Amino acid sequence: MIKGLWWKLTGLGLILFSIIAGQLVGVPDLPVIRETIRNLFYHVPMWFTMFAMFGTSLVYSIKYLSGNKLKNDIMASESVYNGIFFGILGLITGMVWAKSTWGDFWTNDPQLNGAAVSMMAYLAYAILRSSIDEKAMRARISAVYNIFAFMLLVIFLGVLPRLADSSLHPGKGGNSSTMEGLDLTMRLVFYPAAIGWIIISYWILQIRTRKRRLLQSVN
Amino acid sequence: MKEIKELVRKDFLLELRQKYAINGILLYVVSTIFVVQLCFGRIIDESTWIALFWIILLFAAFNAVSKSFVQESTARRLYYYMLAPAVAIVISKIIYNAMLMFILGMLSLLVFIVFMGFPQFNLYLFLPAFLLGCIGIASALTMVSAIASRTGNNAALMAILGFPVVVPLLLLLVNASKLSLKSGLIPAEILQTISALFLIDVVVVILSVILFPYLWRD
């Protein structure tokens, strides 16, 4: 009855596995982070998913500008909304983690600044869309803004951490870096989690776009 | 090429004829700096100086650039459309806004020095960063104002859309200014910061040239 049931069930299974295994698997005992390292299985996939969604919307925005098909505009905008949703989840899980390890919900960290600016850019995208009534015009102008903002963000996220001398995120400063120290068992839980969440986000995206298309054909 | 020159000349002529616009911005800059001086006094620490300077310049830039496409009515846009290619229009706007921004920035730097004093910046880093920052902010805001001018309420949208685009640049500029306070800077550090700013500028200009034609046609 449902098309593509197998990949949807695979996604659900992967996440279910990662949720349960993430709690039960043995983790290395690192200073400061301790047992909260388990949050890696839940927090980091949110950002991966968000970037997958924003990347998808970039692709569809470019497609829209080269073909002027409203179908592509629906895909672009819905994946932005979906990405914002996952970004908010990433912020919440990250803030809980930050409170327990660094003692504050928000710290001045390049990664956090990047996250805040990208959320702002895409909320601005949503506002821009709601302020234009005419469909083709809205599609074209928001596609332009989407491409413009995404490119700047990519550069910003690539350049800024390199200029900053300290960061609480892995790989920089004098912190116990989680990513490099990720042992095999953790990898075996983390990758399924990331892949599973990305699959599920595409499922949600599919449902949302199909609903939009149905609503459009009813009107 | 000729079109770009003519369009820049036209923008300058327009600016000179309606002096209230640029005078208004200058008045804004001077009065804010005066208020800042009243609040903080002459001696403040360097990071406050840097923060205030870039905030004041940022809002001056928003004021100066936001009207660059708003003042073009639909009829006039149609006229340009027939006269010049879209690429020439956006390049001319970027050049004009960058020059305007540079002049405004220099003037506010001067006023800032007069009222607030000048920290011991490494000028080899600060001046190029300042110049590149002016160009970057002006060209990014040019594009944003072109987007905002196609919507209903462009004043509010200009701020909403412009902020996420300008914040990365601003953070880099503040970083560069703070770095230029450090004594014993090695050339490699200077080069790294300048090249990061330069990279952003180049990308903004290229993106504007590619994307602007899509905004322009109806």
Next chain:
Amino acid sequence: MENENKYLIVALVMGIIFAGLGIYLYLLDRKISRIEQKQDEMKNANKNLK
């Protein structure tokens, strides 16, 4: 031993919540598929009428 149980309970609660989410998604997908099918049938019927 008690510690181990705590992790298990957390895992189970999260798993159940997530399973609920998955079932919700599944039901939503089924509903939309059904409506799409109906729409297709209507379109075909219209074509046949013409």
